[in-house]
Amino acid sequence: MKGKLFVLSGPSGVGKNTILNRVIAASDHVRYSVSATSRQSRPGEVDGSSYYFVTRERFEEMIAQDELLEYAEYVGNYYGTPLAPIREAMKDGFDIVMDVEVIGAKKIKARVPEAVLVFVAASSLDAVRQRLIARGDVSPEAMEERLKRAVWECSQAEGYDYIVLNDDVDHAVRELRAIMVAEKCKTVERIHLLKEEF
Numbered sequence: 001m002k003g004k005l006f007v008l009s010g011p012s013g014v015g016k017n018t019i020l021n022r023v024i025a026a027s028d029h030v031r032y033s034v035s036a037t038s039r040q041s042r043p044g045e046v047d048g049s050s051y052y053f054v055t056r057e058r059f060e061e062m063i064a065q066d067e068l069l070e071y072a073e074y075v076g077n078y079y080g081t082p083l084a085p086i087r088e089a090m091k092d093g094f095d096i097v098m099d100v101e102v103i104g105a106k107k108i109k110a111r112v113p114e115a116v117l118v119f120v121a122a123s124s125l126d127a128v129r130q131r132l133i134a135r136g137d138v139s140p141e142a143m144e145e146r147l148k149r150a151v152w153e154c155s156q157a158e159g160y161d162y163i164v165l166n167d168d169v170d171h172a173v174r175e176l177r178a179i180m181v182a183e184k185c186k187t188v189e190r191i192h193l194l195k196e197e198f
């Protein structure tokens with residue numbers, strides 16, 4: 001059986017990584033899609049598991065060679081989803097979760113209509129600001145840019161299939177897992193079982 005794509009978007013600092021890490025740790029059939037980016041790595045990030053950190057030139061080569069499912073520019077850097085590992089993992093029946101900003105998410109939906117788009121919302125912009133400050137890994141200027149982008153991203157949530165509210169991480173993890181389970185139980189996903197059985 002083929003795996004499904006779950007695309008998470010939401011403002012920088014809303015806690016997407018925390019939610020995804022928890023969901024991945026709790027399931028052995030979910031894989032994280034590691035993105036490529038031209039931005040500098042931050043302290044604690046590991047090349048090949050946080051991101052594939054590449055130069056702008058290498059990124060442009062990946063675009064030219066059609067190696068990406070989607071890509072977008074986000075506050076001055078390229079971010080994109082390598083296609084080959086996703087194809088491979090889905091073929092092996094793994095569900096894929098990914099963290100993609102809204103332009104890339106919409107490109108994925110256009111290319112793979114059965115992909116499930118989930119927007120992670122914070123209880124307030126101030127909650128996002130506080131998380132970015134606590135994270136302490138972006139400059140004040142970069143933070144302002146990310147906050148501006150956050151306001152715009154929230155205005156784009158309408159086209160998403162689901163909205164998960166991250167006022168509390170446990171709650172958000174439960175909501176995302178419930179979405180994933182429900183999507184796997186859809187008739188279109190399960191009908192073949194009945195056809196095989198009866």
Ligand code: 5GP
Pocket residue numbers: 008009010011012035036039070071072074079080081099100101103104105
């Ligand atoms: P950060 O620099 O905080 O790690 O990520 C910045 C933004 O890039 C986040 O909103 C994240 O969702 C987005 N992002 C991460 N990977 C990808 C990707 O592969 N494609 C696109 N379009 N956006 C991504």
